[in-house]
Amino acid sequence: MTIKLMLADDHRMLREGLSRSMADEGFDIVGEAQDGFEAIRMASQLKPDVILMDVSMPNCDGVEACRQVKSSGSLSKVVMLTMHVDKEVLTNAIRAGATGYLIKDCSTREIADAVRMAASGETVLSPQLAKSMLDEVRRLDERASTEEERVVTKREEEVLQLIADGCSTPEVAEGLYISQKTVKNHLASIYQKLDARDRTQAVLQAVRMGIVHLD
Amino acid sequence: MTIKLMLADDHRMLREGLSRSMADEGFDIVGEAQDGFEAIRMASQLKPDVILMDVSMPNCDGVEACRQVKSSGSLSKVVMLTMHVDKEVLTNAIRAGATGYLIKDCSTREIADAVRMAASGETVLSPQLAKSMLDEVRRLDERASTEEERVVTKREEEVLQLIADGCSTPEVAEGLYISQKTVKNHLASIYQKLDARDRTQAVLQAVRMGIVHLD
DNA sequence: GCGTGAATGGGCCGAATGACCTATCCGGGT
DNA sequence: ACCCGGATAGGTCATTCGGCCCATTCACGC
Numbered sequence: 433m434t435i436k437l438m439l440a441d442d443h444r445m446l447r448e449g450l451s452r453s454m455a456d457e458g459f460d461i462v463g464e465a466q467d468g469f470e471a472i473r474m475a476s477q478l479k480p481d482v483i484l485m486d487v488s489m490p491n492c493d494g495v496e497a498c499r500q501v502k503s504s505g506s507l508s509k510v511v512m513l514t515m516h517v518d519k520e521v522l523t524n525a526i527r528a529g530a531t532g533y534l535i536k537d538c539s540t541r542e543i544a545d546a547v548r549m550a551a552s553g554e555t556v557l558s559p560q561l562a563k564s565m566l567d568e569v570r571r572l573d574e575r576a577s578t579e580e581e582r583v584v585t586k587r588e589e590e591v592l593q594l595i596a597d598g599c600s601t602p603e604v605a606e607g608l609y610i611s612q613k614t615v616k617n618h619l620a621s622i623y624q625k626l627d628a629r630d631r632t633q634a635v636l637q638a639v640r641m642g643i644v645h646l647d
Numbered sequence: 648m649t650i651k652l653m654l655a656d657d658h659r660m661l662r663e664g665l666s667r668s669m670a671d672e673g674f675d676i677v678g679e680a681q682d683g684f685e686a687i688r689m690a691s692q693l694k695p696d697v698i699l700m701d702v703s704m705p706n707c708d709g710v711e712a713c714r715q716v717k718s719s720g721s722l723s724k725v726v727m728l729t730m731h732v733d734k735e736v737l738t739n740a741i742r743a744g745a746t747g748y749l750i751k752d753c754s755t756r757e758i759a760d761a762v763r764m765a766a767s768g769e770t771v772l773s774p775q776l777a778k779s780m781l782d783e784v785r786r787l788d789e790r791a792s793t794e795e796e797r798v799v800t801k802r803e804e805e806v807l808q809l810i811a812d813g814c815s816t817p818e819v820a821e822g823l824y825i826s827q828k829t830v831k832n833h834l835a836s837i838y839q840k841l842d843a844r845d846r847t848q849a850v851l852q853a854v855r856m857g858i859v860h861l862d
Numbered sequence: 863g864c865g866t867g868a869a870t871g872g873g874c875c876g877a878a879t880g881a882c883c884t885a886t887c888c889g890g891g892t
Numbered sequence: 893a894c895c896c897g898g899a900t901a902g903g904t905c906a907t908t909c910g911g912c913c914c915a916t917t918c919a920c921g922c
Binding site: 541548549557595596598600629630631632633640646 | 756811850854
């Protein structure tokens with residue numbers, strides 16, 4: 433039960449290098465396509481378990497080719513290869529039905545692992561991509577947990593969160609055991625700090641800044 | 648240059664099974680800890696390349712132990728193991744400085760791959776976790792691109808977007824070349840459909856549903 | 863043709879909102 | 893001892909907002 437692998441990339445050098453490496457890793461290289469159209473044709477004939485597909489190719493790019501292959505009812509898994517980390521392209525690839533997404537400078541070993549995982553139906557992200565996602569988590573997290581340099585005070589933050597949760601001014605007052613007037617004062621202060629002119633903009637800005645969270 | 652691996656898990660069965668499997672995969676198992684404190688002590692003495700650390704352990708859980716190890720200046724990479732996919736725990740683990748995050752029912756091969764990647768400094772996510780992240784992308788994407796089954800009409804969507812962009816009622820009216828009254832009518836309709844009682848809640852709900860986008 | 867829903871518009875009214883002003887109290891830092 | 897910022901609270905005011913009536917037009921489908 434060796435895995436049938438198909439390659440699609442317009443650069444001969446890269447294609448042949450990859451072919452050799454993957455063969456060494458024990459995969460059965462059933463075909464190599466030089467452009468998107470060829471990839472679509474070959475996929476339907478060869479029925480590979482996994483297709484390693486370059487994002488940028490002449491005659492129908494990899495994302496579109498992936499979409500075509502998937503919509504043809506093929507069971508082949510598609511792992512996209514790309515030169516750079518690009519969130520936009522990643523999103524499009526996912527939309528097109530790609531099972532994995534790798535950047536090209538990862539090691540032969542990593543590519544092989546990704547192909548094996550894809551063959552078994554697992555979704556695979558390039559470590560660098562996973563890292564960028566996690567970095568984002570870290571970034572958002574830091575914003576949220578920075579006690580110092582806080583733009584709004586703790587109390588103002590509480591007001592914002594309650595408003596985001598759907599409370600009106602009197603309800604916020606009740607929730608915080610303070611008067612409506614104080615709530616309005618906090619809001620006025622918030623508007624200045626967040627450059628907002630009403631509660632709607634203030635909450636949206638707070639969401640953007642990670643100060644409050646949507647359930 | 649075999650990779651020095653340390654294990655930290657309170658279940659003897661799992662620890663020994665993992666130890667054997669990882670040894671078979673070619674790793675040098677330099678130590679096994681039974682709880683968080685022991686893990687911290689052993690990490691500083693043994694200086695492993697990678698620590699496979701269970702999230703839940705007596706005497707200082709894995710996340711806290713990871714934090715301690717990292718803050719002690721250790722260069723050991725920490726890969727967290729957990730029973731279930733939990734976004735909250737994942738976030739905490741990342742915050743604590745974990746290099747990877749795996750769920751326990753993944754294969755020996757996957758764990759081995761993860762350890763190798765972690766050792767080389769790559770961030771690793773369990774395929775299932777990566778998948779859940781991608782699923783979220785897919786979900787959001789579908790919401791955004793579903794032409795049919797739209798909850799709010801095109802016009803209502805335009806109103807929502809302008810309000811999210813910071814426009815007041817008269818400004819929305821101006822922007823869409825309609826009267827303020829019509830804007831209010833659209834808003835009233837939106838409130839019903841989105842179960843919101845004011846523009847703030849309507850916009851937040853729209854953001855949650857992917858109907859409008861924050862710049 | 864007839865109904866339905868989307869989009870447009872009006873009037874009315876009470877409540878909510880935001881702007882601007884003042885004031886007290888407290889804690890931390892100069 | 894003094895000042896400052898945060899949190900509390902009040903007043904007044906015009907504006908906005910949302911609820912509740914209503915009507916017209918147009919396009920689509922049955």
